[in-house]
Amino acid sequence: MLEIRNLHAQVDGKEILKGIHLKMNAGEVHAIMGPNASGKSTLANVLAGRATYAVTQGEILFNGKNLLEMSPEQRAREGIFLAFQYPVDIPGITNSYFLKAALNAVRKYRGLEELDAIDFLSCVREKLKLLKIEESLLNRPVNVGFSGGEKKKNEIVQMAVLDPKLAVLDETDSGLDIDALKVVAEGVNSLRKKENAILLITHYQRLLNYIVPDYVHVLSDGKIVTSGGKDLATQLEEKGYTWVREWNH
Amino acid sequence: MEPLTQQLERDFKVTGNSWIDRIRKEAFQSLAQLPYPTSEQEEWKYTDVEPIVGAPFRLAERKELLVPFEKRKHLTFSGIHAIRRVFVNGYHCPKLSSTEPLPQGVIVDNLATILQNNPKRVEPYLSRYAKDQNNPFIAINTAFFQEGAFLYLPKGITLEHPIHLVYFSQSNGAAAVSHPRTLVIAEEGSEARIVETYIGDGSYWTNAVTEIVLGENARIHSCKIQEESAEAFHLSTLFIHQNRDSRASSHVISLGGKITRNDVRALLDAEGSEVTLNGLTMASDNQHVDNQTLIDHAKPHSTSDELYKGILDGKSNGVFNGRIVVRPNAQKIRAQQTNKNLLLSDDAKMNTKPLLEIHADDVRCNHGATIGRLDENQLFYLRSRGMGEAEARTLLTYAFASDMIQRLAYGPLETYLEILLLQRLGHAEEELR
Numbered sequence: 001m002l003e004i005r006n007l008h009a010q011v012d013g014k015e016i017l018k019g020i021h022l023k024m025n026a027g028e029v030h031a032i033m034g035p036n037a038s039g040k041s042t043l044a045n046v047l048a049g050r051a052t053y054a055v056t057q058g059e060i061l062f063n064g065k066n067l068l069e070m071s072p073e074q075r076a077r078e079g080i081f082l083a084f085q086y087p088v089d090i091p092g093i094t095n096s097y098f099l100k101a102a103l104n105a106v107r108k109y110r111g112l113e114e115l116d117a118i119d120f121l122s123c124v125r126e127k128l129k130l131l132k133i134e135e136s137l138l139n140r141p142v143n144v145g146f147s148g149g150e151k152k153k154n155e156i157v158q159m160a161v162l163d164p165k166l167a168v169l170d171e172t173d174s175g176l177d178i179d180a181l182k183v184v185a186e187g188v189n190s191l192r193k194k195e196n197a198i199l200l201i202t203h204y205q206r207l208l209n210y211i212v213p214d215y216v217h218v219l220s221d222g223k224i225v226t227s228g229g230k231d232l233a234t235q236l237e238e239k240g241y242t243w244v245r246e247w248n249h
Numbered sequence: 250m251e252p253l254t255q256q257l258e259r260d261f262k263v264t265g266n267s268w269i270d271r272i273r274k275e276a277f278q279s280l281a282q283l284p285y286p287t288s289e290q291e292e293w294k295y296t297d298v299e300p301i302v303g304a305p306f307r308l309a310e311r312k313e314l315l316v317p318f319e320k321r322k323h324l325t326f327s328g329i330h331a332i333r334r335v336f337v338n339g340y341h342c343p344k345l346s347s348t349e350p351l352p353q354g355v356i357v358d359n360l361a362t363i364l365q366n367n368p369k370r371v372e373p374y375l376s377r378y379a380k381d382q383n384n385p386f387i388a389i390n391t392a393f394f395q396e397g398a399f400l401y402l403p404k405g406i407t408l409e410h411p412i413h414l415v416y417f418s419q420s421n422g423a424a425a426v427s428h429p430r431t432l433v434i435a436e437e438g439s440e441a442r443i444v445e446t447y448i449g450d451g452s453y454w455t456n457a458v459t460e461i462v463l464g465e466n467a468r469i470h471s472c473k474i475q476e477e478s479a480e481a482f483h484l485s486t487l488f489i490h491q492n493r494d495s496r497a498s499s500h501v502i503s504l505g506g507k508i509t510r511n512d513v514r515a516l517l518d519a520e521g522s523e524v525t526l527n528g529l530t531m532a533s534d535n536q537h538v539d540n541q542t543l544i545d546h547a548k549p550h551s552t553s554d555e556l557y558k559g560i561l562d563g564k565s566n567g568v569f570n571g572r573i574v575v576r577p578n579a580q581k582i583r584a585q586q587t588n589k590n591l592l593l594s595d596d597a598k599m600n601t602k603p604l605l606e607i608h609a610d611d612v613r614c615n616h617g618a619t620i621g622r623l624d625e626n627q628l629f630y631l632r633s634r635g636m637g638e639a640e641a642r643t644l645l646t647y648a649f650a651s652d653m654i655q656r657l658a659y660g661p662l663e664t665y666l667e668i669l670l671l672q673r674l675g676h677a678e679e680e681l682r
Contacts, residue, residue: 092648
């Protein structure tokens with residue numbers, strides 16, 4: 001589903017990613033762990049197509065298509081979803097309007113009929129019920145006045161509604177209390193199907209107690225320095241990231 | 250002599266000796282001492298009136314409406330019931346106006362009719378408030394207005410339905426001007442909502458003056474929706490005079506016109522009076538929109554809240570000059586003024602200037618002005634969810650304006666404005682809900 005080959009990327013002229021290789025198949029959950037400033041968020045943003053991140057070398061194939069040639073909206077319509085580390089406030093637009101506009105943009109692209117207000121509402125209600133999130137969320141302006149946990153839960157609601165093929169979660173677990181963490185885990189696990197893939201980017205092992213990954217990769221100084229099964233995360237938690245840093249040299 | 254002045258001298262015909270004739274003559278004579286504004290005057294620094302004063306604008310003629318009113322569906326407020334009075338080229342058009350029983354004592358009539366049949370009703374008010382040393386266009390309106398609207402709300406009356414005044418202009422190619430005049434008198438404890446729509450076809454000049462006088466504890470919610478044609482000039486002044494404990498609000502929505510100039514002047518002339526001034530400008534192409542507001546806190550314990558927003562695209566120009574005056578001994582004043590602007594193109598321009606003149610010491614005044622662009626993070630967020638760039642821009646632009654819609658605080662009007670804005674932003678009506 002996703003193939004990253006020798007990816008190099010810069011932010012403000014500074015090289016952050018220094019040759020990433022990663023291959024993900026449908027049905028798999030991968031976790032990328034790494035210390036601060038290792039390039040985790042850069043990788044997430046490059047996948048979503050943020051313009052301030054410049055790819056200088058390498059390629060990314062998504063279901064055989066060249067991802068780097070696509071606009072952010074095309075990527076979303078093709079089925080990539082990024083749960084933001086810092087979700088953005090949008091005063092003046094309700095969550096419900098936002099979700100409907102997003103869902104219909106994606107549906108239109110996929111040749112599906114756009115949903116009217118009634119069908120949309122029943123679709124969203126079902127997802128909210130599943131995630132045990134209150135419906136009042138729909139009438140609030142997007143992320144305005146939301147607590148950190150509410151913002152992250154809102155990302156998961158969007159993910160559940162848009163039903164992506166590849167979900168990338170950029171430190172969605174950071175700073176969450178245990179209840180919010182469970183909501184996030186529930187949302188991700190409900191997306192875990194044989195036709196989907198999930199990329200968890202995280203600093204902490206805790207999330208992986210609730211979403212058990214098939215593969216764990218360790219990112220350090222812009223490169224994947226080691227990969228393994230779920231046990232690698234446990235080892236990391238015990239030994240700390242200083243253990244990893246030694247491998248860069 | 251300016252072509253406009255020459256034409257005005259040819260057109261001025263008042264010969265009688267009644268009270269209103271004297272008022273008109275005085276206004277006309279005052280023009281000799283009121284030069285047309287130039288960019289050297291602070292209040293006119295950015296608005297060039299040469300296209301107006303340089304043309305021999307004749308009084309627009311009384312006409313039938315060429316385009317059937319029903320075809321202009323949005324003028325019927327998407328079917329909201331309103332007490333509607335329609336004017337074409339400044340003349341009342343009874344055929345297009347609504348007829349309904351009004352509560353005892355309420356008058357909603359053609360100003361010209363009242364001036365003829367019952368001038369005593371109008372004499373204490375008309376032209377008492379509409380005066381300005383720096384603005385000859387107000388005097389021109391007084392000297393030349395033909396017809397207009399007169400609203401009288403007796404003590405304690407609340408009107409259930411809004412009053413909708415539609416000033417329609419229709420040009421025949423020659424430079425023509427109408428001078429719509431509106432006078433609103435709200436007696437003690439009365440309340441009403443008034444919407445003025447300015448709209449038209451072709452090239453013309455609208456020179457409007459509205460006076461609103463609020464008695465003790467009266468409430469008037471006024472909204473002006475300017476949808477003039479792309480070639481039109483629109484100059485207007487709204488005077489609000491407030492007595493004790495009265496509440497006034499004004500919304501100035503500017504969407505159309507080539508050159509638009511809105512003056513709003515609120516005089517808080519008694520304790521406990523409160524005024525809210527809201528403004529929303531949406532301009533593109535070569536449109537020019539100049540908003541000038543003056544809030545005069547003449548008495549203690551008066552409150553004002555002002556929010557003006559501008560959305561400027563293309564090569565459009567926006568101006569905001571917001572003056573707040575707190576007179577000596579007008580203590581315990583609260584005044585809040587905000588001007589926020591969104592530039593959607595590199596060629597759009599905005600000039601904003603708040604001006605506080607505070608001559609009392611126990612006051613709480615805040616003001617702020619911003620000029621910005623669409624937020625790149627918000628754009629990326631929307632696009633990352635599948636929305637196209639154009640759609641994301643439209644949505645964020647709409648979001649910027651959305652609190653101005655809410656500030657109308659009247660559901661049917663909010664819906665109406667929402668439709669207008671989304672149409673303006675290129676959304677088809679069926680996409681709205």
